[in-house]
Amino acid sequence: MDTSHINTATLRSLLKLTEQRDALRGELKQIESAILGLASGRASAPVASPVAPTVKRKIRRRRKNRVATIKRAALKPAKAAKPAKATARKSSGKRGALKSRILSALRAAGAKGAAVKDLSKNLGVKPQNVHVWFSSTGKKLAEVQKIAPGRYRLKA
Numbered sequence: 001m002d003t004s005h006i007n008t009a010t011l012r013s014l015l016k017l018t019e020q021r022d023a024l025r026g027e028l029k030q031i032e033s034a035i036l037g038l039a040s041g042r043a044s045a046p047v048a049s050p051v052a053p054t055v056k057r058k059i060r061r062r063r064k065n066r067v068a069t070i071k072r073a074a075l076k077p078a079k080a081a082k083p084a085k086a087t088a089r090k091s092s093g094k095r096g097a098l099k100s101r102i103l104s105a106l107r108a109a110g111a112k113g114a115a116v117k118d119l120s121k122n123l124g125v126k127p128q129n130v131h132v133w134f135s136s137t138g139k140k141l142a143e144v145q146k147i148a149p150g151r152y153r154l155k156a
Contacts, residue, residue, distance in 0.1 A: 098125065098133055106144070106154045113145075113153030 101123050106114055116134070120127040134152060138144045145155050 098123075098129070099137060102130070102133060102138070103143075103154070106152060109153065111153060111156065113147050113151050116150045116152070 102119060105119055105122060116127055116130045119125075120130045123130070131150075134144070134146070138152065143155050144152055146152055
């Protein structure tokens, strides 16, 4: 083996592989002694499994947590139905109701028109909903005219 071309990374990997080989040889000796002990008729200690101890701990922890979860679920009383909360939220109302309410408010405002902010306050609707109404439905109606940003009126 030519050692002039070996770098530190190669040496580290060689060291790691050598350590693994030594560990496997030790396990192999344990297994062989257990086999010889059983073959000769004398009892021997149970052979350690080849699974790493950290993996064993993880498996044991998972099993323990699963059992604890099942026990906790069994101890919990059944959930009763929650009473309905009384909220001050209004229902969405009838389809097209906002259109008639906005148009009647614009008729009442006259030629100077009405601001979205004022319309939303008078109608009890969020300003965003009024803006969306004007940008979608109101745009399709020929009688609605935009006179300034956020301000609309009915054409005369």
